[in-house]
Amino acid sequence: MMCSKLKKNKLFIMIGLLYIGLLLVNPGKALEAFNNSIYYLKEMFIILPVIFLLTVAIEALIPKSVIIKSFGKNSGLKGNFLAFLLGSLSAGPIYAAFPIGKTLLSKGASISNIVIILSSWAVIKVPMLANEAKFLGVDFMLIRWLLTVVAILLMAYITAFILKKKELQAHNDNDENTNSLMIKQEYCIGCGLCVRMLPEMYKMKEGKAVVAVTSMEEESVEEIHKTVQKCPVGAIQYTSKIEQN
Structure with missing residues (x-):
């Protein structure tokens, strides 16, 4: 028990x-x-609650098909442009982008567009460009x-x-073949x-719903x-074998 807790908190x-x-x-x-x-x-305590609310809104309000169409693997240059736009117009420190990136990735965004969002969020935000042009000149910017x-x-x-050949599902350890x-x-x-x-599939535990079965027909x-x-x-x-393939 003690060893398990130490492993989980080894970074701290x-x-x-x-x-x-x-x-x-x-x-x-x-x-x-x-x-x-x-x-x-x-x-972080000021910013992260707002970010988590935003990720909940993305999960609940934006269909997966919209994310795939806008930021998915086949979204092409349009997806790259939207990723640059999202990152460039976003506010807040870079760590605020990670939960959003995780949510978009889990809903079908491509790895390349997640990298674009995170990178543009970090180094080409619009307010930063305005300040850069002011202090270093427009040509430099x-x-x-x-x-x-x-x-x-x-x-x-x-x-x-x-x-591309590796499983990259934000902290999702489920087997691809199940x-x-x-x-x-x-x-x-x-x-x-x-x-x-x-009720045969779900149950309540400590005030929240959990999956009650280990295998599904x-x-x-x-x-x-x-x-x-x-x-x-x-x-x-929920993702079925058919959907995953």
Whole structure:
């Protein structure tokens, strides 16, 4: 039990040990690092709730077909343009883009377009371009912007080429050759609608719905899809073998 907890929190333990080591070697730098960490944690607590609400809205309100058409593998140059636009017009620090990128990826966005969104979010946001032109000149900004766009496109397509044969499903460990049914606990509001519709497939646990079975028959697909469509917050995710292939 203790070993399991240590493994899950090994990153925090390592950071804590580094702080302790720095405190012993250089207390002044340790205090400065600690104050900077507190500042960024406060910023994250302000920004991340808004970002998580946005990801819930994307999950619940935007159909998967729209994401695939706009940002999917076959969206072409239009998808690249929309990815650049989304990243460039977005506000907030880069870590705010990761939950959105994960959500878009799980709904069918291509790896290359996710790379474009993250990269443009980080380095070519519109407010930053305006400040760059003000302090360094329009010519500098335009040349730097063009070279950055070329670099982002190259990085996006190289990344997609390298990862195209690998399973990249944001923290989804389900086997590709089996039916996949899951309820995203961070979105579930515990309304119990899915349990009432299909009690042999779902159950309530600690105020939230969970999947009650480990294997699913193909005959249940239609009923499962009904629960997916009726879930008010889009917390149920189902992919069959046929859909995956």
